Amino acid sequence: MNEQDQLMKSSFQTRQDHWGKLVSYFCITVIGLLVISIIYFIAARGLNMFIKDGVSLKDFLTGMTWDPTVTDAHAKPEVGAWPMIFTSFAVTILATLVATPLALAVAIFMTELAPKKAASFMQSVIELLVGIPSVVYGFVGLVVVVPFIRHLFGGTGSGILAAVTVLFVMVLPTITSMSIDSLKNVPKNYREASIALGATLWQTIYKVILRSAIPGILTAVIFGMARAFGEALAVQMVIGNAPLMPENLISPASTLTSTLTVGIGNTVMGTLPNDALWSLALVLMLMSLAFNLLVKLVNKKGVSRNA
Template sequence: MDPIREAMLHPSRSARLERRGKLISFLCIALIVLVVVAIFAFVAWHGLATFFENKINLWDFLSKSVWSPAVKDAHGNPEVGALPMIVGSFGVTFLSAIVATPIAVGAAIFMTEISPRWGSKVLQPVIELLVGIPSVVYGFIGLSVVVPVIRHVFGGTGFGILAGTFVLFVMILPTVTSMAVDALKAVPRHYREASLALGGTRWQTIYRVVLRAGMPGILTGVVFGMARAFGEALAVQMVIGNASLLPQNLVSPASTLTSVLTSGIGNTVMGSLENNALWSLALLLLLMSLAFNLVIRWIGKKGEMK
């Protein structure tokens, strides 16, 4: 064969490196997918055992308000009702998001539209510092400061959904603020210039143009913060009271899915009803995290369509 033709048909060194890089990338992606599928399968295997092996009714599990797997009711059925934890998890999640969202959006507007230089020099490092604080520190501050203040103002023990809301509000505030800042910075500058050229004031431009254009990104940050709040365990466990009871108000001791899991998973025997019920809570928590991620993707696609 002609040497020139042979050299042209033979793969070059760059082509071999590219092929090798594609193979390594594919193996890494396959490993990630395998790990995710394995986690879902493992949690689902143990979580569904409550309903298939222990014969617990799914509706009773989601709707009953008594959580005591070791105790049976008058009909001989175990008291496995996850409603108090579900209400507690959604309560602290939504309330913390409601409190954090306006403050985060206001801080993002200040950092991007009003004083970007001062905001990037002072506020941005503060936000990054808040992100790096461990959860146990937030929980300890909540236990030492928030709980006594709530006890003094509202009475009771101070533990409850309100205390968990204040702690989670501070924890998700940096996340929502950072994503809101990125969303507002991504709004093209000619949007602002066009609004000002048409006679719009500064605040009209921010409210009617910048915020509306950046709304998909802001909503993504809010949902992302809610996902973090929903899955937070240690800080909430320290201030919510860990009482597996349906909360009567915001200052009565309550519990969340994560607080019951962290406090009970080490005190049960693998394969027992108590252990399977906790795995069912973990499965529910995993499904809710998946739902938050799907909502984030949906919001992102709606923003791209616009």
């Protein structure tokens, strides 16, 4: 290849790099503007209730009564969101507590104990569970879980217990698949060194592999919690949609997402009921940002620990 051909090839590669950078920067800019627009839109709508309607932030976060659409002229609208906030956290935490041990056990079995064929089959099952739409989970919960709970404990069958059961199945594949990736990322020489020092297989799993994979497992748990906290349709179908403080696990209740999906189509833009729902959406968005910050914090600590 002569000098002229080399110059032409170098010039072509330079132009490719230039256009590649431009396309990348354009896509990053579009994504950034889209995220900023969504945050601004939800924040502007969500703050209307406090600025325009004069609702106190304390009353909104700690109030126990949700009735923004009162028809009595002498009654004051109530927009206490604490029952929905409490129920959202209760359902999320309980579903995660139930799903995490089972997901971790499945992940350990698939990465450390199972034959390749068994691991491949279980991986296919996990991928199938991930791909099932949430409405299918909700429908199964409505026709199977709710009647079972009603027959076993009485009442309507709808409530936190039914929602936890459905969400447990929904977040299980998420936590499992991410935990599998974390366990696989543990260097192979860690296992070999532990076995060479005389440790048993279970000692190696417990004291070496799991401890090395803790940041990734915590990330999986947080992502599972975020999935459970933001789930709307499946929870709406089984929880009862009563914006009340739940008395027990089988009394009808309502989460932030179920209240939003039930009420957003029945309100008029600019009214207090609509502004109240947008405030609930703002709380959901802030919780989503909090989960993302937790993931970054866990990953940062994991990197510094490994270093």
